[in-house]
Amino acid sequence: MEPARVAAVGVAQTIYEPFKRMTTAEMVYEAVKGALTDAGIDISEVNYIVTASVDLWDGLTASNIAVTEVVGAVMRPEVRVASDGLFAAAHAFMLVASGHHDIVLLVAHAKGSLANHFAVSNWTFDPIYQQTLGMDFLAAAGIQANAYCELHGLNRSHLAGVVVKNRLNGSRNPVVSGVSSISREDVLGSPVQAYPLSVCDCSPATDGACAVVLASKSIAGRFKRPVWIKGIGYCQDVHYLGDRTLTESEALIRAAQNAYKMAGVTKPQCEFSLAEITEPFSYQELMWMEGLGLSEKGEAWKMVESGLTMLEGKFPVNPSGGLIGGSPFIIGGLARMAEAVLQIRGEAHARQVPGASKALVHGTAGPCGQSHAVMILDIAD
Amino acid sequence: MAVIGTGQTKHESRRDDVSMQEMLREASQACLIDAGISVGQVEALVIGNMELFEGRALPEMWCAEGAGFSLKPSLKIATGGTSGTSAVIAGYYQVASGVFDVVMVVGFEKHSEGNTGTGMAFTDPMWDRHVASAAVGNFALSISQYMAHRGTTQQQAAMAAVKARRNACNNPYAHLQMPDLSVEDVLNSRMLAYPIHLLDMCPTTDGACAIILASEKVARKVCPKPAWIRAAATLHDQPYIGDHAERLVTMRTLKEASRRAYQAAGITDPLKQLDVAEIYDPVSYAELAWYEILGFCKPGEAGRLIEDGVTAMDGELPVNPSGGVLSTNPVGASGVIRVAEAALQIHGKGNKRQVPDVKTALATGYGVYSWADVVILSSSPQ
8 A cells, every 4th residue: 555645735615505595606606716815825726526416407518617606727737527526536636646747626516406406317328218207316316215124124213313314414414405304203204205215315405515625745845734645445336226126235335345455454433533425315324334334334314313423422423413414415435535634634523533534435426326435534645 | 548449430420220328339349349358347437428418417427337337436527518538538647546446438429319519508698699690600710710711612611521521431331332432522512601511510410439548568468569658738728719810720729739748658759650640520621730730731831731642541640530520420429439449540440441551640529619639559568
């Protein structure tokens, strides 16, 4: 294992909220300005920009045209990774690691509340057999949640703990607005949308932008608190739900293996101070914990029930609140990365995990977690 | 690193015989055969595609398997017309980082399954969308200005349109193959938006193109004549057409990107040192404007360059032996095709469209509002 070559040296997030009263450019400008200020650099020092947004969700062709000016891409190189922000982060890591670009600005944005999320997601499915059946991310999640619960003898009540935890954490996260804590009873009493998932088991559609500045090791000395990227991995599974074993994610296992190998992680259950996991649905936090090797198959719910993964627990998962706690889809894993950076720097204030030094970060894209990205951040290089 | 193999589909206005997945398979399989390696040896995939044109959300989720990729790292790049070249350059950095040694880049578009005009109208909702001028209208404005500044004529532009569709006849994959096309035909074709005639403009095409990028270590082992990447440069520009006085005339992004690429590759006299160029030419006039921007000639001399046959197949610097974007335009693939065509010239696999003795090749990408990519390939690594 080599020492890390790339560090996160600046982060910023806008407030995440539904129906945000800002244009896309205004939101992204706020995040970019914040990240540059946090890093202590000027836009002119940025060598490359990586943006993340998805046209169909933005309702905009080449959706990075909305942000070209505010990300500093006028007369500068920019590339758009059209997926969850952590995939863009993996690509930005490679840009810096190549040695060609010392400072890379990474920005993700989404206006989830302006899209009919599930209707748009219908267009992700194979158009010949599945789209016309009305498959969407919600129906697919219902199928997967059902299969997962059936296999492990679980039911709605085993998922509720994730919702309670993440809503509580989100309500206490200063960058999230409009999310309130909820009781277990209220989660279990909420109407079912796609059995066994209730309204509360699905993350809300929110808006915002998140920016991160990456720097190469050669110049990292000039930044106050670099947080090192020790490993990355990403992996995409096959498309048809029936071609996969839905109750676990082979793609996540492989993505994690690649990241762990790069970072020299051998015991994921013991080596991290916290994990930030992208969970569009409650049950997915449990499944992704298992795929990441944080728990045995079918057992992740016990870590939630015992309080282990609560903010005050011994291994906090999603101190930020995750997606269920209000951070937007598509920004996804990039907001997870931003939170992990803040935690490792000791800048998480009321939600600070004491002594946080090494974080596991995760992002996902596609139906039923078809594709996953994993990143490991560490205070030490 | 180098391009060790290329593959493309037969590009047509409608490929009703294949789904998008199958289209990727056709290109990917041809590419693997050309490279002489198996899909198992390819570690990651980069896809270039403009999903809005087909109305598919996250098309890479459905299509990556078509290219032979499952349970592997896969990313989608989308930057308008430059998607293909952006994807190639993204793959370049992935190999350069050392994270992967072998990466396949596939660009594709199946315009027949969507409505491109509608897709292109989804621009800024407050100012641009109601104008809905899309590519033709925007080009018409820029070109009128370019003609006024530089004196380029409709006849000269038509010569570029003729060269493209005649060159395409040597390319078995090309969409528009017109062996008898004349300047008169172009000038007599329907006016789309002054001064752009129908035959001055690129088509929309169904097609896919794949290349494989390999690190030096792998390239030397598996490829007899790698096409080494000597330079890659990208620059974007702001999108509001009214805010940019002279987009085509000055094309500051392409000018600076090519300056950087030439510098990195040690090119001081492009006309002499380049053996072939695959320029992303969405409209005939743009090809001429870009002869000037790329330094093949002085400003105002592009018309003379094409009249003198300098950029013809038997000229000093053949431009677009493949037929260019003017002949074949699956948007997500068009940029990959430029790099693939430049690479296969170096590989010596151009068959009827082979330019003799190619050592250095240029490939460019154009998209959205003046976004520019420049890639220089060579038969020698430095």
